[in-house]
Amino acid sequence: MQDTWLSSVMLLVHTALADRGLDADGIAASAGIDPALLRDPNTRIPLVPAAQFWEAAVRAVDGDPCFGLDVAERLNPTTLHAVGFAWLASASLREAGRRLVRYFRIVSSVDEVEIRAEAGRTWLVFNTEDGFTLPRSYDARMASLVRLCRAIAGPDFKPAAVRLRHPRNAAADRMRALYGVEPEFGASEYAIAIDDEELDRPLPSGNAELALSAENIASEYLARHAKDDILARARRALIELLPSGGVSRGVIAQKLLLSERTLQRRLADQGFTFASLLESLRQELAYDYLRTGTHSINEIAYLLGFAEIASFTRAFRRWSGVAPSTWRDAQFGGVAA
Known part of the structure; x- marks a missing residue:
C-alpha cells in the first residue's frame, strides 16, 4: 500500500483550522489535497500532500504549540474506521491496545504503534519515520491516544508516564492538565505508559461480538488496500479458511498466489513463521469467541480449524493454563454461558 493517511484523520486538521476562522479549504488545496476528499471516509490521502498539509496548517497558526492538542480534541473513536x-468494544485497555x-495501518501507513513491557507498566510507542516528525502532528x-483511553476507561484515566521528543514549550501547562502527569520533554521517543493494573481492568463497555465484527471489517480492509502487507493478507486468508480445517502453509500460499518459500520468507521479514502466525491468530480468536458467550466449545474448536475438541483444549491450556470452559465461565462470573 502506498504510504497514506485515512482521510477522516486528516479532516481533523482541516476542522481545527476552520474552527480558528482560517481558510481550511485553501490551506488543504495549497498542499495538493482536494478538500472534498477529506469528507469521503473511504478516501486515503497520500503521504506527501498529507505532510505538506500538516506543515501548511502549522504555518497558518504561526507554529502554535497547542495546535496538535486542538486537533486531538476533535477526535471521535469512530474517526478511525473499524479500528x-x-x-x-474491547474488554480491556490491553486488548484495545x-x-x-x-x-x-488502516489509520496511517506512515508510522507504527509498538507495545513494550516494563516492570509493572506497558508502553505504547509511536515509531516515527525520518522526514515526518512534525512535533504538532x-x-x-x-x-x-489518551482521549481514546478515556472513551472506554472513563474520564479519570491518566497515563503513568508520557514521553515527548520535542523540547518543553508554551503548551507544557496544557499538556500537564491533559495528561494528568508531567510529560518528559526532549525524550528519545513519543510514548505513553499505562500501569498494568489499569491496562487489565475489565471494561463494562466490552462487547466481544461487536469487537469481532469490527476486527473482521478491519482485516478485510487491510487485505484489500494493503497488498504489500503479507501479515494482513495471510491473517485474512486464515480467518476465511480455518473453519474448513486442514489449513496449511501450502494452502495459504496458493490462496495468496505465492510460493510456499516466498510466503515463509515474507512472513519471516515481519518476525513470523507460518506456524507462529497460525498459533497467535487461533489464540486471539479463541479468547474473542469465548468472551461472546454465543458459541459452544465444540463450535469454537471447529471455527479455529481444530480436528477435535481435545486438540483445542490442549492448545488452550498451553495459552492460558486452564481449560477453555473454565476460562469462559470466569468471564461470566463463574456461571457458564
Whole structure:
C-alpha cells in the first residue's frame, strides 16, 4: 500500500483550522489535497500532500504549540474506521491496545504503534519515520491516544508516564492538565505508559461480538488496500479458511498466489513463521469467541480449524493454563454461558 493517511484523520486538521476562522479549504488545496476528499471516509490521502498539509496548517497558526492538542480534541473513536469500533468494544485497555497495533495501518501507513513491557507498566510507542516528525502532528497522536483511553476507561484515566521528543514549550501547562502527569520533554521517543493494573481492568463497555465484527471489517480492509502487507493478507486468508480445517502453509500460499518459500520468507521479514502466525491468530480468536458467550466449545474448536475438541483444549491450556470452559465461565462470573 502506498504510504497514506485515512482521510477522516486528516479532516481533523482541516476542522481545527476552520474552527480558528482560517481558510481550511485553501490551506488543504495549497498542499495538493482536494478538500472534498477529506469528507469521503473511504478516501486515503497520500503521504506527501498529507505532510505538506500538516506543515501548511502549522504555518497558518504561526507554529502554535497547542495546535496538535486542538486537533486531538476533535477526535471521535469512530474517526478511525473499524479500528475505532474495535477499540470501543474491547474488554480491556490491553486488548484495545493490541487491536490498535494490529490494525494501525488502516489509520496511517506512515508510522507504527509498538507495545513494550516494563516492570509493572506497558508502553505504547509511536515509531516515527525520518522526514515526518512534525512535533504538532505527534502531539495530536499522543493526545488522541489518551482521549481514546478515556472513551472506554472513563474520564479519570491518566497515563503513568508520557514521553515527548520535542523540547518543553508554551503548551507544557496544557499538556500537564491533559495528561494528568508531567510529560518528559526532549525524550528519545513519543510514548505513553499505562500501569498494568489499569491496562487489565475489565471494561463494562466490552462487547466481544461487536469487537469481532469490527476486527473482521478491519482485516478485510487491510487485505484489500494493503497488498504489500503479507501479515494482513495471510491473517485474512486464515480467518476465511480455518473453519474448513486442514489449513496449511501450502494452502495459504496458493490462496495468496505465492510460493510456499516466498510466503515463509515474507512472513519471516515481519518476525513470523507460518506456524507462529497460525498459533497467535487461533489464540486471539479463541479468547474473542469465548468472551461472546454465543458459541459452544465444540463450535469454537471447529471455527479455529481444530480436528477435535481435545486438540483445542490442549492448545488452550498451553495459552492460558486452564481449560477453555473454565476460562469462559470466569468471564461470566463463574456461571457458564
